[in-house]
Amino acid sequence: MTKTICVANQKGGVGKTTSAVNIAAVMGNLGLNVLLVDIDSQANATMSMLNDDVPINATIRDVLKGAHIEDTIMESVSPGVHILPSELALATVESELANKIGREKILRKSLKRIEGNYDYIIIDCPPSLNLLSINALSAAQYLIIPIHEFLAMEGLNQLLDIYNQIKEELNEDLDISSIFMTMYDPRTKLAKDLYGTLKELFADKVATTTIPRNVKLAEAPAYHQSIIAYAPESKGAKAYCQLTEELLLLWK
Amino acid sequence: MTKTICVANQKGGVGKTTSAVNIAAVMGNLGLNVLLVDIDSQANATMSMLNDDVPINATIRDVLKGAHIEDTIMESVSPGVHILPSELALATVESELANKIGREKILRKSLKRIEGNYDYIIIDCPPSLNLLSINALSAAQYLIIPIHEFLAMEGLNQLLDIYNQIKEELNEDLDISSIFMTMYDPRTKLAKDLYGTLKELFADKVATTTIPRNVKLAEAPAYHQSIIAYAPESKGAKAYCQLTEELLLLWK
Ligand SMILES: Nc1ncnc2c1ncn2[C@@H]1O[C@H](COP(=O)(O)OP(=O)(O)OP(=O)(O)O)[C@@H](O)[C@H]1O
Ligand SMILES: Nc1ncnc2c1ncn2[C@@H]1O[C@H](COP(=O)(O)OP(=O)(O)OP(=O)(O)O)[C@@H](O)[C@H]1O
Ligand SMILES: [Mg+2]
Numbered sequence A, B: 001m002t003k004t005i006c007v008a009n010q011k012g013g014v015g016k017t018t019s020a021v022n023i024a025a026v027m028g029n030l031g032l033n034v035l036l037v038d039i040d041s042q043a044n045a046t047m048s049m050l051n052d053d054v055p056i057n058a059t060i061r062d063v064l065k066g067a068h069i070e071d072t073i074m075e076s077v078s079p080g081v082h083i084l085p086s087e088l089a090l091a092t093v094e095s096e097l098a099n100k101i102g103r104e105k106i107l108r109k110s111l112k113r114i115e116g117n118y119d120y121i122i123i124d125c126p127p128s129l130n131l132l133s134i135n136a137l138s139a140a141q142y143l144i145i146p147i148h149e150f151l152a153m154e155g156l157n158q159l160l161d162i163y164n165q166i167k168e169e170l171n172e173d174l175d176i177s178s179i180f181m182t183m184y185d186p187r188t189k190l191a192k193d194l195y196g197t198l199k200e201l202f203a204d205k206v207a208t209t210t211i212p213r214n215v216k217l218a219e220a221p222a223y224h225q226s227i228i229a230y231a232p233e234s235k236g237a238k239a240y241c242q243l244t245e246e247l248l249l250l251w252k
């Protein structure tokens, strides 16, 4: 039974891609079959998971425009992880699909065709609540939300609002699984206050594991490696291993 | 002669808003008249520059749909700085204007009506290269680009491409003034390498001033204050004072 996860937060730079890539890599390392779907036109997840010289023949853009999903999926640099890559041209798809009936569910329908091949599908979203994110949220059962600073908290209300609308109108299976802190510096009052506020608002949905700030996590993409390949002993690697195990227990 | 500046980078969370808000505040503190334009539907700059209880009657969304800009401008919490606020509903304007001739220049035309009132206009862009960012780039003379990590460097090519297209087709006055590092941690090799790479690629356009990581900068928005109001002795405040002076010398 494939489980589909959406990593979303419309605030920029909160660690969506870093989390999607590394959670996928940890799962692959544990022997699970994982598909990482990059639905951000900036294609950061694609870049982290494929080497520079690997030719990309078709992307999620083609899928959204009607191509067969099977023709786009590629092996990634991480064992056990396939990737459905993105590309800059994805940015124009939203206006191209503006009048297409059922435009919010194209990804959902496409993923149905191949989900039997995977234990987990993880979707990395762009920093906006546009048609691409809506396709991701309509396709997933589990929403996980990385939170980094005060301003990312502010956007949470808007994200929850969109979540409620999507649950009502497009995807009743969607649930909020986990809200987790990234780039967490426990020495700062701001971070501790944020964590406390999240616990008050969301109780058990707030992950116990927090991802610390660790420069290794920022370096790994330049080498097209996950954190567990690039720096397996780093606190970034250990934190993502721990977070993934915490999530796997939730999704048993 | 009003100078209009666009703070842009389609990568999320690189410090666009933090820079736009604090450069504006430093300028206002020096006695200049500044207008801060928030063209991001997430309205982070609006939140940082206005208190919670201040009613917002009209926003940049209304301006893009034809309202008079004079009716939208408000005083901000920073002396000498006015704000043209944003709102969540701005997110739908792009599709509403999809077929409007001249849709990329609405902001430019609107700013022409009031620029006589200001020494500087600073525009804070969203993390994307959509119609809103294009309006901002079409309205500005000076583009300044905050860069934070490796992935923000990767997006630079795409931003430069859009810059060239806009300069050619929509706004021949636009120049790249400055590329500056934010959340800079000189102890990490990654940050030093990035700075070195930027200097190789862009020589004098790379700002000498780098903005260090400083939790005060992340705290200030929660109090609706600029950094110079919230923590004037902090290294974040000193860095933004220094960066603003470096830019003012450029724009003499
Ligand atoms: N725990 C961490 N420690 C240090 N650096 C990190 C950490 N997590 C992410 N980063 C770095 O911070 C930057 C932003 O992270 P990332 O790209 O994952 O965020 P995002 O939410 O996907 O951004 P966007 O909204 O642009 O898609 C990246 O350069 C990344 O390498
Ligand atoms: N030098 C700094 N030190 C510490 N925190 C910072 C610094 N600069 C920015 N921040 C914090 O990092 C987060 C991202 O910064 P900011 O919102 O300014 O980026 P942005 O590029 O405008 O993001 P977006 O793409 O979402 O608009 C914010 O929570 C901000 O308060
Ligand atoms: Mg990302």
Ligand SMILES: [Mg+2]
Pocket (backbone or CB within 6 Å): B016, B017, B018, B040, B044, B045, B125, B126
């Ligand atoms: Mg911003």
